Amino acid sequence: MRLPTLRRTRSTEPGPVSGVARLDRRTKRLTGRLRPGDIAVIDHLDLDRVAADSLVASGVTAVLNAKPSISGRYPNLGPEVLIKGGVLLVDGLGEDIFKGLREGQTVSIDGGTVLLAGEPVATGVRQDTETVAQAMADAREGLSVQLEAFAQNTLDYMKQERELLLDGVGVPDVRTRIAGRHVLIVVRGYDYKEDLDVLRPYIREYKPVLIGVDGGADALVENGYTPDLIIGDMDSVTDDVLRCGAEVIVHAYPDGRAPGLERVRGVGVDAITFPAAATSEDLAMLLADEKGASLIVAVGTHANLVEFLDKGRGGMASTFLTRLKVGGKLVDAKGVSRLYRQNISGSALLLLVLSALAAMASAVAVSTVGKAYLTVVSEWWNNLVFQLDNFF
Template sequence: MRLPTLRRSRSADPGVITGVARLDRRTKRLVGRLRPGDIAVIDHVDLDRVAADSLVAVGVAAVLNAKPSISGRYPNLGPEVLVRAGIPLVDDLGDELFELLREGDLVFVEDGCVRRRTDIVARGQRQDAESVAAAMARAREGLSIQLEAFAENTMEYLKQERQLLLEGVGVPDIETRIAGRHVLMVVRGYDYQADLDVLRPYIREFKPVLIGVDGGADALVEAGYSPDMIIGDMDSVTDDALRCGAEVIVHAYPDGRAPGLARVHQLGVAALTFPAAATSEDLAMLLSDEKGASLIVAVGTHNNLEEFLDKGRGGMASTFLTRLKVGGKLVDAKGVSRLYRQNISGSSLLLLILSAIAAMASALAVSTVGKAYLGLAAEWWDNFIYSVQRLL
């Protein structure tokens, strides 16, 4: 991912970072209000990579976290992303940070100290590459405990959703035709932009059913596509994406409650519900499989243990079982942008041009018309040389 240039406000002291504070206890919701140069104030234990990537993409001047960005429960990836991008991260500032700061306050950050004008608001720990590496090393030491919890969550999910996994019970009836077609499901997760860009020739040729999982619908729209279906709890998809004409399926709790349904109805958009304990990306896979998709291509989804744990949710255990269920139908597009690039080197381009010139010259030399043109060119060249000689 190409990192944006950070536009930090200047202050008298070059060691002080100045910016407008934007606050929200949900990082995913905050990102939609941030502008380059803002200071993001979050309440995010174990900051994950997806959240960190979104903060980097906006170009924030600094991140102030009321909670520890690495608690030590497991090696989460977000702090490393921020530090590598050169974005200051100040940790463990305390819950009172949200009471002492207001939206739009001008904030000054120096090392681990947060000020509003001359008043010190809070003190925390300024993270750097060394402190993050040390915290990650400590977190990896306790990884066995998290593996045990992950295994327990997996078994609990299997007990809860056995009928959904094995028999497809609870999958809603949809209007979108999926049987026999490819499905491309997009989650706004790791490296989704680069992978989606590389898949353009595939999308153009196979015309798969396009499913956006929550904010993945916006990712499709931003890439120039119109999603056929949107699945999720509707907390990170924009109103414009919901109104694009896609079939909408709201992820509900197992007891049927669907908090996101009211928002969809307020927009005047019809929607179905899909009650399950799984994640929204799991529901997209299970629905595609149950409705007869011949192939499921996943972009931005979680596909390894480190990413499952990085999400920091017990429900991620469902993704493991879902992938076992879908089996050979699933093709994970993660990293395809690194495996395959359509870049042409300068030397290859030069060789192509020279080959084209040589081919044209050969064609002119052997054809009657070509010989006539070559004769005219030779005569023009002789006249040009003669004119130069007369001038000298």
């Protein structure tokens, strides 16, 4: 398949940009220590939207990517997010960017060249709206190949995890009572902040079991909630949230290896493992379903093919089968903030105030104390009018 040709920017591009370099080959880990004005140095093939949202939210000035931000395999969403967020993007810098820079050094970017103390370190492609749009158009041509690969991954996963999918074999026991209750699963994904905000009345009324998937547990805490369970490989949830009292379930590889277990135990928290080839958000849904949840509400999860591919993992095929498994129990809250907002119009507010005043006036008029009060007010008003007449 032909990779898209990313055109270099023209001479009208913005001038040099400077900032402190922060380096990490794992974008998710890097975003935790970025500060406004920093320059993020990453190694991220096909930059996805969730990672780009985190980079924009951190306030970085620029992103330097050792890999192509759009390889052409599929139309990934991250580069558009960065460009629209006003973040300078230079990609295809290669290994030179990691060999030539160290954490905390001040670097500048001139065109597609990264400079340290005026000397070039690496040269890549400085992206803009036009180059990203062209690369995305070229990448859409390769969707058929990715669709075939996705379908094959789905079949492979079904063969590998059919006992888990069909019979719940391997789902761990938990202390939290789930049977007959609603379950809210939060992933730090697309639009999770807005959707969580709109769901506040639902959470207050139904008091669902709150499950945070990795960083989704932090999202719950940031919104004033305490998660009942935390599920994931523990690479993005913070230590403080791990200690919040929630049950912790570490996502393990099918062979039982669980790299995140050591970290959890290191902060003094007990945990159990859940070995499976699925994604952590799928494990949360399978757990809720197997333990008898009456309804599963998902926030920030992946819901369509482009999002599955944008996640950039073959294991996303499990999400398709998991959604078939949980069936009618699942309510995807994605985009609910765009569908419905609790707005009160000015006319409705004025009507409410006038109604309240009318009710108060009626109550005062018919009560004994109210009548006496009205008599006093009437006499005061008559005296005031009499004094004004004498004055004029």
